[in-house]
């Protein structure tokens with residue numbers, strides 16, 4: 049019977065984020081017109097204006113996410129009080145983020161700077177006061193579930209390749225988390241305020257496992273290949289590897305819509321503006337410019353993947369293999385050495401493909 053583990057936050061302690069978040073920064077910049085438009089649509093609400101970015105991270109992308117709204121509000125409503133709240137987990141690199149906000153490419157060097165605050169905690173709990181958010185964003189974050197999972201999953205460490213009972217259990221977990229996230233945000237949004245969620249998604253694809261193509265399938269399958277090779281050589285505990293699954297789910301558009309259609313009360317709280325999943329221009333391989341240099345290509349992929357995956361691998365795979373309190377550095381280094389080697393040999397066979405989920409919701413009055 050598959051088991052769940054609710055103890056380990058999925059992303060606590062991500063590393064090297066700013067240096068390895070090119071795609072996230074491009075995504076924030078690419079959405080600046082949408083953010084500006086939503087800021088315009090809430091500018092007349094009869095409240096102080098607040099922008100809260102959930103799962104903000106520590107990088108320049110968090111600054112670029114906020115900037116279009118501040119530009120819009122300072123033009124349209126220079127007399128209104130404006131505040132920004134960056135929300136993330138305790139392990140976020142808050143010093144770096146605040147350094148960026150106050151630095152020369154930050155958003156505080158303006159005539160009427162906003163009030164800035166941080167909300168520290170999980171977005172699966174309440175983070176800010178009731179009805180205090182005019183415009184909320186959550187970019188590249190809500191695909192992380194409340195915790196990593198321990199399931200009977202010997203053939204994969206990734207949700208999209210789960211089948212049967214294990215997939216069913218994982219989907220229930222993902223759907224519960226998505227529903228919970230939206231209920232919590234509804235409490236925090238002003239009536240008339242907008243929530244804009246954009247993150248990694250998935251699309252139907254006949255013939256693929258579960259008839260679904262999920263973003264990053266190459267990366268997760270490469271990590272699975274490394275896991276298998278290390279388990280075969282006894283470097284990873286096979287019984288641990290057989291149960292470890294990243295605490296992730298990349299929603300298809302119809303999965304994202306489900307909680308609005310199943311009587312869980314969300315249809316009473318939000319008007320749905322957009323729920324869509326679209327492919328990224330060019331397919332999504334952010335390192336394609338290095339493809340003629342396999343060593344460079346592989347290095348970029350290893351750095352990028354380590355930045356978001358190392359903390360889950362450490363708590364879900366390396367620590368349980370070595371035992372509590374043991375130094376996992378060598379195991380982690382060996383894992384990513386093999387991962388890099390795989391990309392050097394196979395290059396685009398494991399290239400990143402991306403589909404993005406875009407959800408825009410308006411909080412109903414009352």
Ligand SMILES: C[S@@+](CC[C@H](N)C(=O)[O-])C[C@H]1O[C@@H](n2cnc3c(N)ncnc32)[C@H](O)[C@@H]1O
Pocket residue numbers: 058059060062069072073076102103104105106107109110135136137140169170171172186187188189192193194356
């Ligand atoms: C890939 S980063 C994205 C950061 C930023 N929004 C961007 O687009 O660059 C994901 C962020 O989500 C945060 N995160 C993941 N799960 C979270 C949770 N349950 N509560 C709050 N933040 C969370 C992580 O700490 C991390 O900073």
